[in-house]
Amino acid sequence: MGTFKLGICEWAFPLPGPGGLKIAAECGLRGMELDFGEFEKGYPLSNPRIQERYLECGAKHGIEFPSIALNALCAHGMSKPMESLDGTIAMDCLRKGINAAATMKIPLVQLPSFENGAINSEAEFRNTCEKLRIACQLAGERGLTVTSENNLSAEETDRMMTEVDAENFGIFFDTQNYFLNRGYSQPDILRKIHRHVIQLHIKDGYNSHLSSSLLGQGETHFEETAQIIRETGCTEWVILENYYNVRPLSDLHPDPFELLARDIELAKKFFPIS
Numbered sequence: 719m720g721t722f723k724l725g726i727c728e729w730a731f732p733l734p735g736p737g738g739l740k741i742a743a744e745c746g747l748r749g750m751e752l753d754f755g756e757f758e759k760g761y762p763l764s765n766p767r768i769q770e771r772y773l774e775c776g777a778k779h780g781i782e783f784p785s786i787a788l789n790a791l792c793a794h795g796m797s798k799p800m801e802s803l804d805g806t807i808a809m810d811c812l813r814k815g816i817n818a819a820a821t822m823k824i825p826l827v828q829l830p831s832f833e834n835g836a837i838n839s840e841a842e843f844r845n846t847c848e849k850l851r852i853a854c855q856l857a858g859e860r861g862l863t864v865t866s867e868n869n870l871s872a873e874e875t876d877r878m879m880t881e882v883d884a885e886n887f888g889i890f891f892d893t894q895n896y897f898l899n900r901g902y903s904q905p906d907i908l909r910k911i912h913r914h915v916i917q918l919h920i921k922d923g924y925n926s927h928l929s930s931s932l933l934g935q936g937e938t939h940f941e942e943t944a945q946i947i948r949e950t951g952c953t954e955w956v957i958l959e960n961y962y963n964v965r966p967l968s969d970l971h972p973d974p975f976e977l978l979a980r981d982i983e984l985a986k987k988f989f990p991i992s
Contacts, residue, residue: 720951721992724985725749725784726958727919730929732974736768736775743779745975746982748992750776751785751957752824754815757794757807764814769822784955785826785865785890785917788815795835796849797842804834805845812853820860826917827857828890831868832899843874847881854884865890865916869899872910879914888916891952892959894923894938905942908952915952919959920944920985929961932970932977933984944988956989958982 726742728734728750733741742750752772755762762768763786776783794807812829819827829850837843850866857864867890870878875889889911896902908915921929922936934940947953960981961967962974971977985991 721990722947722956723748723782723784723954724958724982724989724991725751725782725955726978727751727787728753729787729789730959730961732963732978736771739772739775739779739781741975743781745978747781747958749782749784749955749957751787751828752783754786754788754790754811754818757790757811761790761811761814761818764818766821769818773822783822783824784957785828786815786819786822786824787828787830787867788812789830791835792830792833793835795833795842796829796831796846797835797837799841799845800848805849808835808849809852812849813856816853816856816860816862819857819862824862826863826865827853828865828867828917829853830890831866832895837868837870837874843878844881847878850878850882850887851884854882854887858884858886862886863888863916867892867895867919869895871900871902872907875911875914889914891915891918892921893919893940893943894921894929894936897938898923898926898928904938904940905946908943908946908950912946912950912952915950917955918947918953918957920956921959927966929959929964930966932960932967932981933988941988948989956985958985
């Protein structure tokens with residue numbers, strides 16, 4: 719069993735943006751998964767000046783960027799037909815997001831399939847796989863890896879891997895979403911798909927609330943899931959995605975950084991952190 723690097727999602731960190739990287743380092747984090755930004759705001763991370771600021775601050779404070787999430791795909795989903803407005807925007811997001819990742823030398827691009835991009839039908843599955851194949855081709859030309867974060871069953875995940883059929887494609891696992899959105903057993907599904915998993919988010923919750931408890935204190939059987947992560951070594955990074963400044967988790971303490979500190983200590987109990 720090897721060690722893991724501990725990071726956090728930018729959208730879950732109490733102070734997102736380049737200015738927060740100093741505090742992230744002071745908290746003991748080694749990395750941050752960046753958010754490419756919204757289509758409606760021009761994808762801020764596509765701007766060279768903003769890219770340079772992140773890279774400068776990351777280098778100064780020793781924060782790595784293991785991945786970039788194209789979270790705009792939750793509003794303009796890959797599950798929509800190519801010729802639709804959302805489908806057109808999704809393709810625009812893929813092209814520009816992959817280009818930003820290559821420019822910033824971020825090795826992995828995470829493509830979420832939730833909300834307006836959720837996969838709930840055969841047509842939505844096929845539409846998503848079509849765009850994933852294109853994304854893998856574009857990313858492969860730049861030496862990048864593409865991952866899908868979704869709520870698919872283990873069987874559907876295997877089928878997606880077959881349909882996309884790309885060496886630079888894998889799954890971005892989440893330790894709560896499968897249970898929260900589909901009622902699946904988190905440990906069970908990870909046992910079945912761990913060979914496809916490249917990177918993952920760690921969070922927990924209770925009473926069907928997103929990110930509503932610290933790690934191991936919710937209803938997702940996080941301890942068992944963590945054991946499988948340790949045993950399989952399916953990822954180099956474990957990336958926090960609890961929302962410390964959002965209720966009900968924020969009710970535990972008025973300072974979100976204090977809650978983050980608690981979760982970091984819990985993460986160190988579950989994982990050997992380097």
